[in-house]
Amino acid sequence: QVQLVESGGGLVHAGGSLRLSCAASGRTFSSYDMGWFRQAPGKEREFVSAITWSNSTYYTDSVKGRFTISRDNAKNTVYLQMNTLKPEDTAVYYCAADTYYSGSYYYVRSYDYWGQGTQVTVSS
Numbered sequence: 001q002v003q004l005v006e007s008g009g010g011l012v013h014a015g016g017s018l019r020l021s022c023a024a025s026g027r028t029f030s031s032y033d034m035g036w037f038r039q040a041p042g043k044e045r046e047f048v049s050a051i052t053w054s055n056s057t058y059y060t061d062s063v064k065g066r067f068t069i070s071r072d073n074a075k076n077t078v079y080l081q082m083n084t085l086k087p088e089d090t091a092v093y094y095c096a097a098d099t100y101y102s103g104s105y106y107y108v109r110s111y112d113y114w115g116q117g118t119q120v121t122v123s124s
Helices: none
Strands: 004-007 010-013 018-024 033-039 046-051 057-059 067-072 077-082 091-098 118-123
Touching: 004 091, 018 033, 018 091, 018 118, 033 067, 033 077, 046 067, 046 077, 057 067
Parallel strands: 010 118
Antiparallel strands: 004 018, 018 077, 033 046, 033 091, 046 057, 067 077, 091 118
């Protein structure tokens, strides 16, 4: 069983920055692939970024160059640094763990554990 707890969301003006954190339980965090997804009102949950157990990283096109995913295995934590935020980044952001090495980082169905989400609101 893996528990994920996100933090770091909030309200920020366009052009600002936030850093999301996701603290995970479990002794084998370093072996998990981790992802960040987001869901805006009335929309489906969508992929934002992922980092594999070997530190390969992936991003959706709309955040490339603005967001950076990283992990600290000693702290069982994955981060999402978000810079140059835009109003269209407004959503609930979810952290997720893929403990079965699906290799399909972009899909919701690939992840078997999810956090409760943290709200990010970017005002124009």
